[in-house]
Amino acid sequence: MKWTKEALIEFESDLTALFNEGKIKAPLHLAGGNEDQLIKIFEDIAPQDWICCSWRSHYHCLLKGVPPAEVKAAIVNGRSIALCFPRQNVISSAIVGGILPIGMGLAWALKREYSNARVHCFVGDMTAKTGIYDEVVKYAIGHSLPITFIEEDNGLSVFTNTETAWGKDQSPGYVQIKEYDYELTTPHVGTGQWVSF
Ligand SMILES: Cc1ncc(C[n+]2csc(CCOP(=O)(O)OP(=O)(O)O)c2C)c(N)n1
Ligand SMILES: [Mg+2]
Numbered sequence: 001m002k003w004t005k006e007a008l009i010e011f012e013s014d015l016t017a018l019f020n021e022g023k024i025k026a027p028l029h030l031a032g033g034n035e036d037q038l039i040k041i042f043e044d045i046a047p048q049d050w051i052c053c054s055w056r057s058h059y060h061c062l063l064k065g066v067p068p069a070e071v072k073a074a075i076v077n078g079r080s081i082a083l084c085f086p087r088q089n090v091i092s093s094a095i096v097g098g099i100l101p102i103g104m105g106l107a108w109a110l111k112r113e114y115s116n117a118r119v120h121c122f123v124g125d126m127t128a129k130t131g132i133y134d135e136v137v138k139y140a141i142g143h144s145l146p147i148t149f150i151e152e153d154n155g156l157s158v159f160t161n162t163e164t165a166w167g168k169d170q171s172p173g174y175v176q177i178k179e180y181d182y183e184l185t186t187p188h189v190g191t192g193q194w195v196s197f
Contacts, residue, residue, distance in 0.1 A: 003039060008038075009035060012059075014072075015028060015058070015072065024076055026081070029056035029080065029081065034152060037152075038059050042060075046118070049117050049119070050089040050103070050120070051089060051091070052103035053083070053091070053092040053122050054092060054098075057092045058083065060122060096130065097123075099121060101136060103121035104140055118147065119148070120147075121147060123150070124151075124153075124157070125153040125154065125162050126157035126165070128149075129166065
């Protein structure tokens with residue numbers, strides 16, 4: 001099924017109405033506003049690729065080909081924040097940053113199997129500012145893993161301004177970061193030889 005912006009919005013509006021009528025007894029994170037961008041991004045996503053998402057993934061599921069009735073049923077049953085559809089290679093975690101190491105492990109597995117599939121890992125702007133994001137992106141680049149990270153930047157962490165949360169409105173302050181290079185000459189004590197962990 002080829003999704004248009006209007007059809008996505010209609011799908012979400014239907015869910016919003018159900019939520020407001022008290023028929024969905026679980027959180028529902030609305031997307032509203034990123035339809036054009038997602039439709040474009042999914043043009044480059046192959047059927048064999050994997051989609052890694054977080055708590056707002058109904059558009060991603062639909063665009064990956066999960067039948068709308070299945071997505072709707074899962075949401076009405078309260079599973080909106082962690083939609084997983086293994087048949088269409090869609091997995092989600094509702095833990096901030098939780099999907100990142102999962103996606104990275106998946107990408108490692110695909111590389112080891114010489115698969116031509118890729119992982120597409122979607123994260124919010126606050127998630128992209130967490131420590132785990134830095135580690136995972138650095139590791140993925142370093143090991144040339146078949147993974148794409150997509151930051152969905154709405155400037156908000158739930159309803160808090162992300163920049164404000166990190167103190168961006170404050171004066172620079174007194175924090176200093178210093179760095180120097182050095183060469184280690186002694187191995188870990190007791191190993192007797194160089195070991196790698
Ligand atoms: C470990 C953890 N802490 C807190 C939360 C609650 N929480 C859900 S979404 C979110 C904000 C994350 O911001 P961002 O990644 O920008 O996503 P957005 O709010 O834009 O969907 C938080 C703190 C959570 N799900 N997991
Ligand atoms: Mg955000």
